[in-house]
Amino acid sequence: MAIQVGINGFGRIGRLVFRASVANPNVEVTAINDPFIDPKYMAYMLRYDTVHGRFEGEVEAKEDAIVVNGKEVKVYACMNPSEIPWKDTGAEYIAEATGVFTTSEKCAAHFVGGAKKVVITAPAKDKETPMFVMGVNHDKYTKDMNVVSNASCTTNCLAPLAKVIHDKYGIAEGLMTTVHATTATQKTVDGPSKKDWRGGRGAAFNIIPSSTGAAKAVGVVIPELKGKLTGMAFRVPTADVSVVDLTVNLKTPTTMDDIKKTMKEAAESAQWKGIIGYTEDAVVSSDFITDPRTSIFDATAGIQLTDTFVKLVAWYDNEWGYSNKVLDLIEYMAKVDAR
Missing domain, CATH: 3.40.50.720 (NAD(P)-binding Rossmann-like Domain)
Structure with missing residues (x-):
């Protein structure tokens, strides 16, 4: 049933x-x-x-x-x-x-x-x-938990990427920027926004710097990264699909080719099926509208400065991908509850 x-x-x-x-x-x-x-x-x-x-x-x-x-x-x-x-x-x-x-x-x-x-x-x-991100820490759910959080759409993109990279190379520290599509809390034209003055400016006409707790939340779902990541957002005039830019200092020296190989293997694994994606195509944001995955690694968008300092890019449909993960979490909870 x-x-x-x-x-x-x-x-x-x-x-x-x-x-x-x-x-x-x-x-x-x-x-x-x-x-x-x-x-x-x-x-x-x-x-x-x-x-x-x-x-x-x-x-x-x-x-x-x-x-x-x-x-x-x-x-x-x-x-x-x-x-x-x-x-x-x-x-x-x-x-x-x-x-x-x-x-x-x-x-x-x-x-x-x-x-x-x-x-x-x-x-x-x-x-x-308790806060959960599918693929990252959902297995920590226990049947005595009655109210849980599915985190944010951005954390659902960032956390899988951060976990794969941290497990393989170790993240010493990092900064995240999400270039984020417009959401319902924004104004169509300039209007009152007492707590966030920039957020009250017209969404269709501006790139708007904003705060986000998504990077710090990664420290909740991946405890060993607590205090090692923080981030910000730029709200942009697009209707849907956002992108995470994760810039990190790695503990283990590596090459961008090896990082690509690691992310490709993750995308093809059972653990990350339906969560992490991988592409080498010359894609743009609209290519991911209605994509149910929440962290699609863009292999050709990232850059590397040194063997431990890299910038990684991952796309996510902040509406559809997230909504699918809400149901995935409910499915997992029901399995645990039925045991």
Whole structure:
């Protein structure tokens, strides 16, 4: 039987988690909660997507549900997660995609309605919530963990790359820059943004320097790299797909050719299947739209200054790749929980 999943928040990630679930026979979304979207509008937003194109399937709306490829998905409009009757639809694993409930304490409200586990689709705002990145530390999940975080899209790109490089050569220290596509928190034209003045500038007209905790978060999922990586972001006027630039000092001298060989072997291994990719083609960002992998190593974009000082580049669809990893984590959790 497919894993029964509920989605709280039908924004970019919520909708794409749903789309990804339709193509995944191991997962079935049985309920969606969003207090700001009615079923008719929900069906429309699922059917059409500016970046990923039309939904390949049938979608229709009912009074309190949407019907996708003949399967009914219950729709709720509760402001408080404790009010969502997840148990009525059999939803046990909840993708918490609102961006609002980002601590274990807040997510515990889902258990009132019958949910068993919650995956936050963002970095948690507390220190209690375990954070996982598929392929990196997901095997540390244990069945007593009820609320977990799937980290950020950027950490899902950086951590696999950092782990492969660190395991082979050792990372002494490093700096990361992500050139990141526009997201919903940005402004279409200049507007108020008290905490981040630059972030309030028009997204379509600017390259915007921004902070990111993605590099420091690698130290959480790879403890031996704690304090060895930090980073920043540049928000750019593209709709989707971002790229990580990881510049590191290595402990073991090597060549760029050997690094390429290491990354190619990783991409072809069972451990990193569906996570790490490898390309030697002259690619650009749009070539990775709707790519489910989260860290695609660009072998011809990296450079080397000395035998221990290198710049490495990896692409990721910050929407689709991440959404697929949310479901991969839920699948893994369900396997562990069933033991």
